[in-house]
Amino acid sequence: MNSHANVINRVALTVFGLVLVAAGCLGLAVSVGAFGAWRATDPVLSQEVSTFPDGRPWFWWAVAGALILIAVLALLLLLTQLKTDRTTRLDLTTNARDGYTTLHTSALTDAVEDEALGFTGVTRVSANVYEHRGQRVFLRVDLAESADIGEVRTRLEKEVVTHLREGVADPRFPVIIELHVEAIQRSPSTRRAA
Amino acid sequence: MTATNWVTRVVAALLALVLLVGSLLAVVEIVAAALDQAPVMVPHSEWTSWLRTHSWNDWTVKAALGGLVVLGLLLMLLALRRGKPASLPLRSRTDGVDVTASRRSVEKSLAATAARTAGVTGASASVSRRTARVDARTVARSEPGIREEVEAAIRKRLDSIGTERRMRTRVVLSTKDKR
Numbered sequence: 001m002n003s004h005a006n007v008i009n010r011v012a013l014t015v016f017g018l019v020l021v022a023a024g025c026l027g028l029a030v031s032v033g034a035f036g037a038w039r040a041t042d043p044v045l046s047q048e049v050s051t052f053p054d055g056r057p058w059f060w061w062a063v064a065g066a067l068i069l070i071a072v073l074a075l076l077l078l079l080t081q082l083k084t085d086r087t088t089r090l091d092l093t094t095n096a097r098d099g100y101t102t103l104h105t106s107a108l109t110d111a112v113e114d115e116a117l118g119f120t121g122v123t124r125v126s127a128n129v130y131e132h133r134g135q136r137v138f139l140r141v142d143l144a145e146s147a148d149i150g151e152v153r154t155r156l157e158k159e160v161v162t163h164l165r166e167g168v169a170d171p172r173f174p175v176i177i178e179l180h181v182e183a184i185q186r187s188p189s190t191r192r193a194a
Numbered sequence: 195m196t197a198t199n200w201v202t203r204v205v206a207a208l209l210a211l212v213l214l215v216g217s218l219l220a221v222v223e224i225v226a227a228a229l230d231q232a233p234v235m236v237p238h239s240e241w242t243s244w245l246r247t248h249s250w251n252d253w254t255v256k257a258a259l260g261g262l263v264v265l266g267l268l269l270m271l272l273a274l275r276r277g278k279p280a281s282l283p284l285r286s287r288t289d290g291v292d293v294t295a296s297r298r299s300v301e302k303s304l305a306a307t308a309a310r311t312a313g314v315t316g317a318s319a320s321v322s323r324r325t326a327r328v329d330a331r332t333v334a335r336s337e338p339g340i341r342e343e344v345e346a347a348i349r350k351r352l353d354s355i356g357t358e359r360r361m362r363t364r365v366v367l368s369t370k371d372k373r
Contacts, residue, residue, distance in 0.1 A: 009206035013273035020266030045245035074213035
């Protein structure tokens, strides 16, 4: 659940793809003589271009600066792949003058998982708290194929979500529930019904 | 995460790695050249002389430029392709609660539903944003109206799941024994 990284990846690939297409098309246009037949027979690196940095000591340092900027952007893109929006603490402070209140998310997610596992038809539950433009709980619920989806949904929304929101003292705390009907995958951080 | 997102992530990571290493290597070469040192890793004088001796209409240059265009288009295609959704939104009932159903699990569920219909020996399902398609295999002489039965069953299942958007259903029947 990291749509933030997905958006960044798509933007980066689109920009880089556009640069490649533009450079390639421009070069192909030169090579077929679109900018004059004489230019097509010119060397790729003309005398004029190759001697441009001569007598301009700033040129290569400007290129190095641009390359460092590209390297930093590439590093940020690389770090985005490793970053997760998952958080382990919830800040419940209402007034900093009275002190700070922090809730370990495992206390919240364990309670949510335990409650949801008690519902008929629920075979596995995994809850996590994510933080990107606000905090939210992501609840993955696996259901037996015979489960009454409507009833499970109602109980999740009326009971689990209500208790969760009471726990964080926020009646509008955002929750995302993802239902998996007759799922068979298993992950170590999930709990199964006995 | 969908398969498209995984591929996008891997390609973006590779691109970032190539740009990072390439940029730093170029900076190292610039610094080495400024200090009158020999090239560290990149034989840039050989590259420069190659570019000076090959013209724009050289086939190698054209092929390289064509390769750039193809690579760029592939990257853009990958970035702009929507692909199938990982999950389908369900009808909202409570403020601030978004409920979705995983697409794969919906597909499995529809396939199982179709397979339980009398006369159907097996089925597979494929769900996109707007359409649910079920491919059902039937026995040689299937009962008339089996398509309607399968369609009604998967429609009922979709209703019980409660997808936000009413999906079009499509049932394709194939006979197991075509003699």
